Amino acid sequence: MNELKIAMISEVFHNNKANERLHRRLKEAKDSGAQLAVLPEIACNPWSASSQYPSADDAETLEGKRCNMQRQCAKDVGIALVGSAILNDTGTRYNTCLFWDQNGELIGTYQKHHIPEEPGFWETSHYKAGVEGFPVYPFEGFKIGIQICSDMNRPQGSHLLSAIGADIIVGPRSTELATYDKWRPVWIANALTTGCYICSVNRPSPEAGVLIGGKSIAVAPNGEVIAESSDAITVFTIRNSTIKQSRIDYPGYLPCRSDLYAKCWQTVKEQHE
Helix, strand or coil: CCCCEEECCCCCCCCCCCCHHHHHHHHHHHHHHCCEEECCCCHHHHHHHHHHCHHHHEEECCCCCCHHHHHHHHHHHHCCCEEEEEEECCCCCEEEEEEEECCCCCEEEEECCCCEEEECCCCHHHHHHHCCCCCCEEEEEEEEEEEEEEEEHHHHHHHHHHHHCEEEEEEEEEEEEEHHEEEEEEEHHHHHHHEECCCCCEEECCCCEEECCCEEECCCCCCEEEEEECCCCEEEEEEHHHHHHHCCCCCCCCCCCCCHHHEEEEEEEEHCC
């Protein structure tokens, strides 16, 4: 496949008629031609990190009610979905993206690695930093990498995903409107320097006194912003030809010197031990 259409859905699904609303949005996305939909960060939960006090009901296993809702809606509509949940399978809670295919089968997961702790974003009180690394998942002829919110502000992860073959990095997030201008150049730089498409999908509006908001965005590997919107659904297209050209042009063709990086990071680690 030479093209893939992706729908960024800026809406949350934890209150009245959540199942019906998620089903409707996924149907709208598919009717717009999208083969993959991406939800905001833990979109089927209230923004619990507004408080420093976690609730047992916020977390679940892969068989939990929020996971099952996402799985079933993806299957019923026939569209792949990057959703998420606070998973607690081992006694430790992780903010986890869930990548479902169009049949509701789980392709894979990704755990958030960089966890804020500040007013409105008391996240270390709710889940631990991820330990599973940076998987890349094949889908419809492309390779999908995932990061969650703050992970994109540490570009090492984006570069690692690119080095192991990612074509697009999708990033569910929950950020304040006031910080959007700080995030935007990071996404553009990550796209330019990885040779990947980058997209980030935000929770849409304030919750529990936290001034969440700001556009969802998609950036091509040449640095062009190809979609930027506060609409509930924004669809964009990724193209193999653009990816290939970006990796011929500067700076995309520069080598990834993984052995050197690994050696230097080991030195940093040793200096702090």
